[in-house]
Amino acid sequence: MMPGMWSGGPTAPTGGPAARRVVLLGAPGSGKSTQAARLAASLGVPHIAVGDLLRAVVARRTALGREAATFMERGELVPDRLIRDVLIEGITPQVALDGYVLDGYPRSVEQATDTQAMGGPPRAVVHLWITDQEAVRRLAGRRYCPEGHVYHLEDAPSRFGLRCELDGSRLVVRPDDREEVVRDRLVLYHRRIDPLLNRYAREGLLVEVNATGEPEDVARRVLDELTAASGSP
Numbered sequence: 739m740m741p742g743m744w745s746g747g748p749t750a751p752t753g754g755p756a757a758r759r760v761v762l763l764g765a766p767g768s769g770k771s772t773q774a775a776r777l778a779a780s781l782g783v784p785h786i787a788v789g790d791l792l793r794a795v796v797a798r799r800t801a802l803g804r805e806a807a808t809f810m811e812r813g814e815l816v817p818d819r820l821i822r823d824v825l826i827e828g829i830t831p832q833v834a835l836d837g838y839v840l841d842g843y844p845r846s847v848e849q850a851t852d853t854q855a856m857g858g859p860p861r862a863v864v865h866l867w868i869t870d871q872e873a874v875r876r877l878a879g880r881r882y883c884p885e886g887h888v889y890h891l892e893d894a895p896s897r898f899g900l901r902c903e904l905d906g907s908r909l910v911v912r913p914d915d916r917e918e919v920v921r922d923r924l925v926l927y928h929r930r931i932d933p934l935l936n937r938y939a940r941e942g943l944l945v946e947v948n949a950t951g952e953p954e955d956v957a958r959r960v961l962d963e964l965t966a967a968s969g970s971p
């Protein structure tokens with residue numbers, strides 16, 4: 739870890755001092771996935787993206803996948819009993835112990851209450867905030883490959899056009915990035931987010947970050963705010 743970087747604070751509620759469990763919250767298109775990948779690399783912990791885990795299950799066409807797909811295509815939340823099965827795949831006991839950056843969970847107070855599903859309570863909760871207008875703009879231009887590598891037609895284009903720079907596969911539009919579905923996802927997000935933010939603010943875990951601007955600038959802000967919140971230099 740780089741000197742001066744956030745270390746999760748002096749003690750952890752469970753899982754020992756190394757349990758750097760960080761949760762990212764934010765509207766669709768706020769850059770959770772983009773920032774979670776950067777933060778996870780900085781902290782040396784895995785990035786757990788619930789949306790990616792769900793899309794992998796959908797691609798496998800299992801019964802769970804088929805059921806999850808019906809909710810995801812409409813931009814609705816997948817029922818908690820299915821989400822738990824998916825989380826168990828990503829958050830193994832060792833990952834829970836060592837720490838992670840979790841993107842996409844929790845999305846409701848009910849999910850936040852189920853700290854067992856997260857492998858323990860989070861050490862910090864980062865809220866990435868942007869305007870709905872910017873969220874719609876970003877999602878309209880998003881393209882991704884089946885492996886989950888994310889691009890933006892204007893802001894983060896692939897050097898290979900509509901092919902992934904990392905694996906060469908064809909970039910596609912996510913089915914839930916159609917504008918009418920994005921609007922529904924934003925309505926659902928706003929309906930659920932305030933109680934969640936209030937809860938984490940009360941617990942002293944909430945770190946607010948303006949997610950507008952270049953991804954690198956946002957990443958720096960995230961690290962700075964986490965460092966400030968943990969009280970370490």
Ligand code: AP5
Pocket residue numbers: 764765766767768769770771772773788789790792809810811813814815816817821841842843844845849876877879880881888889890891893894914923949950951952953956
């Ligand atoms: P999920 O995949 O998690 O979707 P989401 O939360 O709607 O978030 P997005 O992936 O759309 O956006 P993001 O914030 O990650 O932004 P990104 O970095 O990609 O979940 C999908 C579905 O799964 C849900 O709708 C639900 O059905 C289900 N689900 C998931 N979790 C669940 C749960 N806990 N309970 C129940 N159901 C659940 O960036 C977006 C675009 O913007 C990209 O093109 C990127 O390149 C670009 N970009 C990023 N940062 C910047 C920047 N700073 N400036 C300009 N462009 C940027």
